Amino acid sequence: MQPFELLRETMPPFHHEEFVRPDIATMEPYVPIVPFEVLSARLGRRPEDIVKLDANENPYGPSPKVLSALADAKYLHIYPDPQSSALRRALADYTGVPQERLLAGAGADELIDLVLRAVLRPGDGVLNCPPSFGMYPFSTAVNMGELIQVWRRADFALDVDGICSAVFANPRARILFICSPNNPDGGVISDEALRQLLEMRVLVILDEAYVEFGGESRITWTPQYENLVVLRTFSKWAGLAGLRVGYGAFPLWLMPHLWKIKQPYNVSVAASLAAIAALHDAAWSRRHIGAIVAERERLQKALAKFEFLEPLPSRANFVLCRIIGADAARLKSDLEQQGILVRYFDKPGLQNAIRISAGRPQDTDRLLSVLKAWKGS
Numbered sequence: 001m002q003p004f005e006l007l008r009e010t011m012p013p014f015h016h017e018e019f020v021r022p023d024i025a026t027m028e029p030y031v032p033i034v035p036f037e038v039l040s041a042r043l044g045r046r047p048e049d050i051v052k053l054d055a056n057e058n059p060y061g062p063s064p065k066v067l068s069a070l071a072d073a074k075y076l077h078i079y080p081d082p083q084s085s086a087l088r089r090a091l092a093d094y095t096g097v098p099q100e101r102l103l104a105g106a107g108a109d110e111l112i113d114l115v116l117r118a119v120l121r122p123g124d125g126v127l128n129c130p131p132s133f134g135m136y137p138f139s140t141a142v143n144m145g146e147l148i149q150v151w152r153r154a155d156f157a158l159d160v161d162g163i164c165s166a167v168f169a170n171p172r173a174r175i176l177f178i179c180s181p182n183n184p185d186g187g188v189i190s191d192e193a194l195r196q197l198l199e200m201r202v203l204v205i206l207d208e209a210y211v212e213f214g215g216e217s218r219i220t221w222t223p224q225y226e227n228l229v230v231l232r233t234f235s236k237w238a239g240l241a242g243l244r245v246g247y248g249a250f251p252l253w254l255m256p257h258l259w260k261i262k263q264p265y266n267v268s269v270a271a272s273l274a275a276i277a278a279l280h281d282a283a284w285s286r287r288h289i290g291a292i293v294a295e296r297e298r299l300q301k302a303l304a305k306f307e308f309l310e311p312l313p314s315r316a317n318f319v320l321c322r323i324i325g326a327d328a329a330r331l332k333s334d335l336e337q338q339g340i341l342v343r344y345f346d347k348p349g350l351q352n353a354i355r356i357s358a359g360r361p362q363d364t365d366r367l368l369s370v371l372k373a374w375k376g377s
Contacts, residue, residue: 016219023141030138033343040312045339051366053357054341056183056210056318058239058292060360062274063284063357066240069277087247087272090279095219095232097249102193104267104275108209108231108246109135109194115229115250116143116175118257124172127166129158131184133207133349136177148173151349154277156185156312160193167200176200179207181215184345184355187316188215203254205229212237213296214315222249229254237289237319238278245271292317296358302368303356308376318357326376328352338370 008114017025033055036047052059066073084104092099105111112135122144128136129150148170150162154180158178165174176197180189189206204227211217211232219230233246245267250258278285300319303317305310308331310322323331332344332354343355356367 009130015295023144026114027141030134032289033156041339043336043339049339051340051359051363052269053359053363053367054343054355055241056316056357057241058236058288058317059357060239060288060291060361063240063278063281065284066238066274066277067136073270073273074244076255076269078269080265080267080272082264084267084272085101085244087267087275091247094279095217095249097219101222101249101252101255102247102256103250103254104245104247104272106246106266106271107235107244107264108207108233110244110249111231111246111248112136112205112207113139113142114258114262115203115248115254116140116145117261118254119174120145123172125170125175127132127163127173127176127202129163129178130348131175132179133183133209135177140148145175146172152182155308156182156187157194158189160196163197164200165345167202171243174200176202176204177207178204179209181210181213181314181316183210183316183348184318184343184353185312185320186210186316186318187312188315191218194218198228202228203229205231207231209233210236210316213293213317219249222251226251226253234275234278237285238275239288240271240274243268243271243274245275258297289361292358295361295364299356299358299364299367302364303371306371309371318355320353320355323352323354323376328354331374331376333369334374335370340367340370 015135021067039050040047061206087104088099092101116139120143123146126140126145127148127150129152131152148166150159150166178189181187185293188280201376206218208215208217208230214328222230229250231248235241296314297316297318299309303309303319308324308326308357310324328344332342335342345353
């Protein structure tokens with residue numbers, strides 16, 4: 001064996017460019033919404049003076065039982081249960097799905113990534129139906145999948161025939177993402193369309209992040225279909241976005257592989273306690289979900305009265321608006337200067353548009369007041 005001094009003379013120099021996957025080096029990052037403390041510094045406003053309608057968060061926050069459970073937590077110094085057993089038992093009661101089919105995660109985002117890691121080989125196809133949730137193409141790229149885009153129609157309805165044709169044309173198609181209610185428009189998929197898609201040779205991942213606000217859950221369908229995954233989250237309806245806790249119902253054949261590759265302690269003690277407490281306070285949650293739905297309906301009707309706004313029907317906790325005869329980027333910026341934050345879109349399939357989360361009545365009042373005074377031309 002040669003001494004290190006001799007080996008060092010023949011070693012090639014270290015070049016960091018060789019240590020990052022080329023596809024990662026060139027991929028576009030996901031752009032998340034920034035939190036209150038960052039917004040406060042940027043806008044020069046106190047957090048309580050900001051009307052945050054840009055990320056579909058629950059403006060009422062978690063229930064008092066959640067706050068009490070967190071305050072009384074005794075074992076924060078101990079690693080959490082790797083199987084989230086107590087949470088999964090509570091979820092089985094809540095959903096009617098057997099516990100052995102349920103898996104909890106650090107938000108539904110983690111579960112999206114987990115399924116792709118378990119199923120995809122480099123170059124396998126993932127069908128995405130944009131405009132939709134940006135994490136689907138992001139996670140596909142991270143997991144070396146090949147993105148297959150089947151664009152929605154002008155009214156954001158799914159092109160079911162186009163999806164079927166794409167599957168038949170791509171022998172390596174493995175996964176189809178469907179968001180219902182869809183983000184960013186709030187539309188839902190029909191039973192007929194979903195059953196038609198489930199007849200194909202792909203794993204259908206149905207993302208129900210917003211289903212509590214007016215969609216119809218298909219989570220109880222999972223025992224009937226070997227190729228259906230349904231994902232849910234506590235971020236929206238339960239006001240736990242900051243704690244990152246979600247769950248999914250999966251085919252039994254997939255569960256052992258997900259258990260093998262998930263991070264051992266992926267759901268924190270705090271997130272698990274909060275989620276269980278939220279499930280045990282259903283009456284509180286129903287009242288506030290009802291308040292958000294009522295505000296969405298009020299917002300939709302009020303926005304339709306502005307000639308420069310075209311709000312779309314929504315079954316989620318937000319309203320998407322096309323901007324007519326004005327600049328959506330300017331509207332978003334002008335609202336921000338008034339401490340009101342909305343989501344702006346300018347990308348293929350969704351240009352010159354804003355999405356407004358349903359807030360509290362006082363949030364809607366402030367938004368409408370600013371819109372009435374806005375000069376868009």
